[in-house]
Amino acid sequence: MTEHETTTPETTGGTGADAVVEQVRVEGAPAAQAAATPPVPVASDHPERWGRVDAEGTVYVKTADGERAVGSWQAGEPAEGLAHFARRFDDMRTEVELLVTRLASGNGDPKHAQTSAKHVRDGLAEAAVVGDLAALAARVEFVLTKADEAMEAAKVAKDEARAAAAARKQALVEEAEVLANESTQWKSAGDRLRAILDEWKTVRGVDRKTDEVLWRRFSKARDAFNRRRGSHFADLDRQRGVAKARKQELVEEAEKLIASDDWGPTAGRYKELMVEWKAAGRAPKEADDALWQRFRAAQDAFFSKRSEAFDERDAEFSTNAKLKEELLSEAEQIDPSGDLESARQQLYRVQERWDAIGKVPRERIRELEGKLRTIEERVRGAVDAQWRRSDPEAEARVAQFRERVEQFEAQAAKAKAAGDKRRAEQAEAQAKQWREWLAAAEQAVASR
Template identity: 35%
Template sequence: MTEHPFGRVDESGTVFVKIGEDWHEVGQYPDGTHEEALALFERKFADLEGQVRLLEQRVRSGANASDVTKSAAALKQQADEGRAVGDFVSLRARIDAVVGRTDELSQQQRAEQQEKLDAAIAERESIVVEAEKIAARDLSNVQWKQVSAEIDELFAKWKAHQAAGPRLPKSQNDAFWKRFRAARNTLESARREFFSKLDGQHREAKQEKQRLIESANALAPKGADGIGEYRRLLDSWKAAGRAGRKVDDALWAEFKAAGDVLYGAKAEQQAVEDAAYTENLVAKQALLEEAQPILKITDRVAARNALRGIQKQWDEVGHVPRASIRDMEDGLRRIETHVKQLDEKHWDSTNPERKARSEGLAGQLEESIEKLEADIGAAGSDAKKVKQLEDELATKRQWLEVARKAG
């Protein structure tokens, strides 16, 4: 009989394994030597021990506890059957240790799963709450493009979370979806109502603007005389509201074309008038040239008389081309301003009240100057006081000069 610490082979080729103090028959290998028989069943034990070692590694790496439990049960059954040669006592202890560790791993994983589920519930609810906040806004005054983008983004977030996140309990998931769907339905109803109302406003605006276009086209026979009425139609156009961007652009093109006809007629009329006023322009330019010497006259009566002659001829000449009106008026205004300034200067110098005030002030200043001169003489060697009096004296003399010129 051939033996080793955990196995033996009898003369018939039967192999036994020692488990504790007892020997158990494992199997037979009659076609080989005893050493080959032991080696065969030692390899079977090595295979079984390798599976246990792999299971231990899976436990350490945090494998799914349920899968580990199933694998441990299968290995425990094989170890209990003892169909190999090896240290089954130690191997069974290792399997039991794995089973014990699996219980801890199962509890840990259940806690982690619950934590992930709680986070997923909170995340899903936050999506719902955000959708409800959007639906609770004043939906009569929102930018629907922005609102639609916001709710679409939340819906995409919902689907991504549902696909990638932990599976929520059906009752809780259904409750969240019911709230989210209600918020979306609120928004969709308000959006449809808004755009239905907007479509109505657009239709009314379109009809009103079409009527205004007809009225504007009817003004064409009036030519330039229809511009005033066209401007009133333009005010009505601005008050008519929007008919939609593309429609508005097309309608405005028609309305503007009707106005262009009127303004074109006015431009033609103006061109004819300007041609007729060309001679008037030449005459007024000559009058301005003739009036230039008035700017050098200092006698107000002579200047006024000369200006009256120019003004009389100016009025008799009549209109000039529109583009030249401002230049002509500015040229005459410069001369009129000069004559006006001569009149104002004369009035200032002959105004009895002003003259009396000026003469009274001059007398007061002369008395003050005489007193200051006397004070300077009395100050003697007091340099500081003399300097102060001399400064005051210089100031009073300047005022006196101004007062005399004003008088």
């Protein structure tokens, strides 16, 4: 066979063992894991180590059993022919190293890797290449071993996934059974059962027998829940019939009370009717709404009539408001700065007349009472001021405050002298506070 290559000799993955390890790192797998067998040398670096070309142009590769002819090179220098067959070996080596890398990274298909490795192994005996065939054969066996391990691991993972899927469906069934037997949150429980069914459809990989058993349990739980829910709403319909009858009675009583002019007790009874209405429960929606409209209409009619009566009374109270305004004008003339006792007596008489006048309109109460309180506070303030001026303890407090100021100032000076900055600052802060209190006490005494 005569071949001639005109392309520049190239190798894949660098040179020697370093190139193999570097290639593994690029693929993302740990180098130590990929190199469980020695990396295959790059044949194109030193092709003369693995083969030769004789005088007739026959190309030989060295094997454990001796030399084997792999081809013929007649179109150039013998070294070029040897390099050509070495590059072909490097192509096979690169293919095997890629299989190693993919298996080590976990991204490769172990079944495909096994098939590819077997194809390389089966062709090594007659491969027209020059390189370390023994090392490459060992590397191929390493790939086959790792592919077997990966397939076994995949089988284990599949079994684990199947077990996990069965466990998940088991958990869904148990949750459904709890809802079916215990839950009274009918809407949320019904929604959850539908969500469980949706999730059930997404859980795959359970063996058929187990899946059928679990499905029967789930279906039974759903049926039980639906029966309980149906029974509940049947009872609820009966209860709503009772509630309708009770609310009808309350409406009739509310309508009779419209004519009452006993405002306080009747208003209280309407409040009681409202409490009883809420306690009666819900009637069917259409009936409940109609009865509620009648009940509210009766309430509104009564309270509207009461409001009209109160408006008439408020008109009477308006006269009282004018009288109190006149009384306030009189009370404004009270001067507590002169004869304090006389001012107190005048205020007392104003208060008696104020109470005798009676009530005023609700919207005027705060205004009028506020003005009276202002006058009362003015007189009371004068009384308090007189008491403070006659307080026999005022001077004693001034002396006490002054003593405390001097005490803390002395402590601050002593701490400074001792070099205790922290204690000096604390004593000065306390002295400052007491000086402020002393100033306030002295001002109170001075203003007598």
